[in-house]
Amino acid sequence: RAKQQHRGSSQYFSPAMGTDARERFKLLKGLRAGFEDNRLFVVYQPQVDMESGRALGAEALLRWRTEEGKFVPPDQFIPLAEQSGLIVSIGEFVLRTACHQLKRLEEQGWTDFRMCVNISLAQFRHAGFIETLNAALRDTEVNPNNLELEITESMAMEDADLVMGLLASIKRTGATVAIDDFGTGFSSLSQLRQLEVDRLKIDRAFVREAQVSSAGSTIAQMVINLGRSLGLRVIAEGIETEEQRQQLLALGCLEGQGYLFARPVPADQLERWLRKEPL
Numbered sequence: 001r002a003k004q005q006h007r008g009s010s011q012y013f014s015p016a017m018g019t020d021a022r023e024r025f026k027l028l029k030g031l032r033a034g035f036e037d038n039r040l041f042v043v044y045q046p047q048v049d050m051e052s053g054r055a056l057g058a059e060a061l062l063r064w065r066t067e068e069g070k071f072v073p074p075d076q077f078i079p080l081a082e083q084s085g086l087i088v089s090i091g092e093f094v095l096r097t098a099c100h101q102l103k104r105l106e107e108q109g110w111t112d113f114r115m116c117v118n119i120s121l122a123q124f125r126h127a128g129f130i131e132t133l134n135a136a137l138r139d140t141e142v143n144p145n146n147l148e149l150e151i152t153e154s155m156a157m158e159d160a161d162l163v164m165g166l167l168a169s170i171k172r173t174g175a176t177v178a179i180d181d182f183g184t185g186f187s188s189l190s191q192l193r194q195l196e197v198d199r200l201k202i203d204r205a206f207v208r209e210a211q212v213s214s215a216g217s218t219i220a221q222m223v224i225n226l227g228r229s230l231g232l233r234v235i236a237e238g239i240e241t242e243e244q245r246q247q248l249l250a251l252g253c254l255e256g257q258g259y260l261f262a263r264p265v266p267a268d269q270l271e272r273w274l275r276k277e278p279l
């Protein structure tokens with residue numbers, strides 16, 4: 001018992017920073033190797049018209065399967081990739097893979113399918129970003145209007161000048177932009193008005209809260225009204241239950257993404273899901 005306690009406390013009092021840094025270094029080394037060995041891949045989560053269930057698009061989400069067959073969640077490895085700069089090449093891989101898949105869907109008749117790709121601030125800060133975007137669009141020959149880039153609200157606030165300049169360049173390519181995790185980044189109405197974006201994604205925290213508290217549904221309602229008054233489309237993420245679907249619809253949000261409709265799946269399963277075939 002004493003031994004257990006001792007072990008516990010020594011763990012607790014060990015220099016957390018050092019352990020942390022070592023852990024992160026190991027993880028980053030694994031991520032680099034994983035990227036080189038093609039153990040990173042992209043999955044797609046459908047977005048639907050919540051009234052009819054019709055598919056409108058999909059969000060591309062990165063996955064990392066380690067050599068041991070373990071999945072490391074993106075919330076753990078994306079920040080590392082951002083800090084190390086590795087996100088620039090990984091992000092280009094995601095963008096190209098998603099565009100390639102979009103082209104396949106366009107060829108299958110999904111001519112106005114929206115493919116959404118998450119972009120980090122570190123990618124935006126990299127001088128070659130617009131050229132990377134143009135090259136991906138050119139090489140895959142997709143309809144640029146079908147590509148949507150997702151940036152987070154906090155990222156738009158952190159470096160507003162940079163982001164605003166890039167939004168104008170993105171617009172010229174034909175691609176659209178969504179603000180992800182909206183409601184968590186404290187942007188003001190005036191800041192939002194200056195951002196040339198096309199869509200707001202209500203963070204799933206507010207979707208979850210909308211069901212249990214009136215404060216939560218007030219935030220969801222505010223985001224929906226804000227989007228409407230600025231002429232932006234609004235989508236709710238993290239729709240898990242039928243009650244949430246109905247509640248968001250009642251609040252005036254027509255588009256949704258979440259486990260209720262579909263989980264993120266590999267490309268072949270996305271295509272089967274779109275053809276309404278069993279996965």
Ligand code: C2E
Nearest residue numbers: 061062074075078094118119120238239240257258259264
């Ligand atoms: P995000 O962009 O907000 O993506 C939505 C997250 O919510 C995804 O988590 C998705 O799997 C999850 N999700 C979707 N529906 C539901 C639901 O009904 N319930 C719950 N509980 N979760 C749901 P995931 O795939 O783990 O990604 C986490 C975050 O990692 C993303 O949040 C995004 O910020 C980042 N990320 C993922 N892929 C990329 C990428 O290629 N590039 C960059 N820069 N970031 C990425």
Ligand code: MG
Nearest residue numbers: 059118150180
């Ligand atoms: Mg996203």
Ligand code: MG
Nearest residue numbers: 180181201237
């Ligand atoms: Mg999100």
Ligand code: MG
Nearest residue numbers: 181203204237
């Ligand atoms: Mg989120």
